[in-house]
Amino acid sequence: MNCEVVAVGTELLLGQIVDTNSSWIGEQLALAGIDSHHQTKVGDNLDRMVSVLGQALDRSDAVIVCGGLGPTPDDITREAIAAVMGVELVRDERIIAKIEAMFGGRGRTMSENNKRQADVPAGARVNPAMPGTAAGLICPLSRSHQGGAYEGGAYEGGAYEGGAYEGGAYEGGAHEGKVIYAVPGVPWEMRQMVLEGVLPDLAERAGISAVIRSRMLRTWGQSESGLAEQLDEEIRRLDETGTATIAFLASGLEGLKVRITAKAGSEAEAVSILDAEESRLRDLVGDIVFGTDDDTMESVVLDLLRDRGLTLALAESLTGGLISSRLVNHTGCSEVFRGGIVAYHRDLKQSLLHAGAVRSVSEEMVVEMAQGACRVLAADVGLAVSGVAGPEPHEGVEPGVVCIGLHIAGADTTDETNGHSEATTIKLPFDRDRIRQFTCIMALNMLRTRLLDR
Amino acid sequence: MNCEVVAVGTELLLGQIVDTNSSWIGEQLALAGIDSHHQTKVGDNLDRMVSVLGQALDRSDAVIVCGGLGPTPDDITREAIAAVMGVELVRDERIIAKIEAMFGGRGRTMSENNKRQADVPAGARVNPAMPGTAAGLICPLSRSHQGGAYEGGAYEGGAYEGGAYEGGAYEGGAHEGKVIYAVPGVPWEMRQMVLEGVLPDLAERAGISAVIRSRMLRTWGQSESGLAEQLDEEIRRLDETGTATIAFLASGLEGLKVRITAKAGSEAEAVSILDAEESRLRDLVGDIVFGTDDDTMESVVLDLLRDRGLTLALAESLTGGLISSRLVNHTGCSEVFRGGIVAYHRDLKQSLLHAGAVRSVSEEMVVEMAQGACRVLAADVGLAVSGVAGPEPHEGVEPGVVCIGLHIAGADTTDETNGHSEATTIKLPFDRDRIRQFTCIMALNMLRTRLLDR
Secondary structure, three states, X not given: OEEEEEEEOHHHHOXXXXXXXXXXXXXXXXXXXXXXXXXXXXXXXXXXXXXXXXXXXXXXXXXXXXXXXXXXXXXXXXXXXXXXXXXXXXXOXXXXXXXXXXXXXXXXXXXXXXXXXXXXXXXXXXXXXXXXXXXXXXXXXXOOOOOOOOOOOOOOOOOOOOXXXXXXXXXXXXXXXXXXXXXXXXXXXXXXXXHHHHHHHHHHHOOOOOEEEEEEEEEOOOOHHHHHHHOHHHHHHHHHHOOEEEEEEEOHHHOEEEEEXXXXXXXXXXXXXXXXXXXXXXXXXXXXXXXXXXXXXXXXHHHHHHHXXXXXXXXXXXXXXXXXXXXXXXXXXXXXXXXXXXXXXXXXXXXXXXXXXXXXXXXXHXXXXXXXXXXXXXXXXXXXXXXXXXXXXXXXXXXXXXXXXXXXXXXXXXXXXXXXXXXXXXEOOOOHHHHHHHHHHHHHHHHHHHHHOO | OEEEEEEEOHHHHOOXXXXXXXXXXXXXXXXXXXXXXXXXXXXXXXXXXXXXXXHHHHHOOEEEEEOOOOOOOOOOHHHHHHHHHOOOEEEOHHHHHHHHHHHHHOOOOOOHHHHHHHEEEOOOEEOOOOOOOOOOEEEEOOOOOOOOOXXXXXXXXXXXXXXXOOOOOOOHHHHOOOEEEEEOOOHHHHHHHHHHHHHHHHHHHOOOOOEEEEEEEEEOOOOHHHHHHHOHHHHHHHHHXXXXXXXXXXXXXXXXXXXXXXXXXXXHHHHHHHHHHHHHHHHHHHHHEEEEOOOOHHHHHHHHHHHOOOOEEEEEOOOOOHHHHHHOOOOXXXXXXXXXXXXXXXXHHHHHHOOOOOOOOOHHHHHHHHXXXXXXXXXXXXXXXXXXXXXXXXXXXXXXXXEEEEEEOOOOOOOHHHOEEEEEEEEOOOOHHHHHHHHHHHHHHHHXXXXXXX
């Protein structure tokens, strides 16, 4: 069984929107064990859509068409599928009722245009999920679909200028048993329909009764080749036993993701395989795993602080508020995050944080900044960064040199020698923006590992 | 003349990488006046690549293939093009010399694999731009290319397992006069090659002697329909005169872009049309134009501050360092940006900024915060935000309510009544992240318009 993806929309071809939908669908198909060899973008043009759909059906068992299900005249995916199937569009009153109810719920009236969204090719089913006003379609190609019913120009919606497509170019019968799924281009609507309506139908057609589940382990601090080496034996063991597979996915400056995929007879069995494999991998690679699935470095740090009843304050120079802004993006961060000082100018390190007369980018400075943040912002933990983003050196320090400092107050918060202080220096070979991004995640990771020790 | 795009790479189909290259190329083709009706993604598989390239040539005059020019065995774009052209690959010693020089320059030795990057289909030219080790190709289809020279299995690079493709499926002659351009998948290499090698060649083939140039006006504070209304008459005037065209491009929370495109006989003439049209549009819509092309709201604000010899300090609550982190992303911001205070907890507004006992989210509070920022951080201008990101109300204030305050110190910086203070309140119907993003740009825009007045 293989399935390809066709994304519809002239704005995609013009580069006004990047087609992330196809990428997401491609990932889901791969996870579901369904091959996908082609993805095509085509404009809102009936001839070309019909031709592209025909070609896709020639070489694949199933096609997911994404976009062109809206109410406006340039939304012609329904017409194109009907042409390929060689059938008429039939207006489905149940869909109209659903759309009317949605508009009513928001105190608005449905426009006449929206009725087009209830047009369904004869013989097609509606996707069970319908989160918006667009109805998703499941359109099987049967023996009786002989193509040719569409005779160019029958569609008078305005956007299509007719004529070039004369029906008959597409010869229906060869695609018997194949299927076209239509989903909207709005990402959240598309996703729900693919997960709830398309993938289960595809799995049934492919005779896949197994449950396939995956889990992402998020790691930071190890290269892909290093990680591959650490896991080499385990990967070979899995190759032999076939219980699960492991894949590495780069995630830019945010580290590497390790995806575990398990195939099993039931949901519970799949989850238990994932649990066992996760714990095996964690034993092998240790603390570089900072979280799973939707965890981020900052959400993990906030959780660790909360668990330990500690509050956090920041003193940022180089990163200029970036660490802080990532933390506050999480609901509930106010329990543990006190605030921060962006001491971009050197004199502010002294006047606001009372950091002494040491070199601006030095380990002494970031320790004093971290201690100052604890004191001035009344927090248990202080995290501080200073560095040179470049492009020019600063006070004799080369671009890319970054110092990170950490202070965890002891029982007697008035006495800094009573707490724990540490600092580290690194040299990053990146440009300005990436130096800051990298520093941000590295500082949070330093805090994370220290909190794990407590 | 129309040209389509084929992006090569199994990782694109699996959704591990989003194909932004095709979108960028699509935009460039549109700007150059060349139609593009299809974009296709295909995996690193010789049969499928040959078949997709053949289909593309059937329906388009030119094809840009992106990716698969690297040194590893799964990089087989060169082989696929040779198969479509029906010719052999010829190793080009001049390319080897270039690659060797690049490696030598970095103190490394070229690997044997890299020699594959010097293989060129017989009859093809090398793209004049070669910023990396991949050579771009310009491959004209001529009468003598009869297809079929490639007989499946001749390629023994390891990734291709041969057999299925038996040559001859593709019949060369019909594509006479058409052309395939191969560019690498690395974005910066691809962009340079498309701009310097592909687009000029396409324009020459299309007989386009005109120079097409465009300029983006960046606006903030007006809806697309509002802007369309303001510019309605001008758009109609341009339709009649044909001197330039105008397009609106949404840019999310960062406002709307208005793109002016001019076609002229020379570079100078095109630029003069753009200049004239820009000034006409600015007259029509006023201060909502905050910059052009690569300008951002923060780069514009930093420039305005620098021009006026003013320094800036921030006091952020809701945005938690986001405004600050955007500012420091610009080289040279240290001239005007002093730093900021992230007073996430209410008590810090008082202890750090000496903002009084007023409601945490109120206009009084943000004015006091802005004044406090000026004083504590020793800056001429203070910008402050406070608000409720949600999802829950805070101190009786609904999620989405945001206050922005601004203070510009007067001649006597010790006396706040001597300066200018103002504040505004808005209610945003967004989620947590978008409330913060929107607040950020709105606060910067408030500062921008006030600085324009001075």
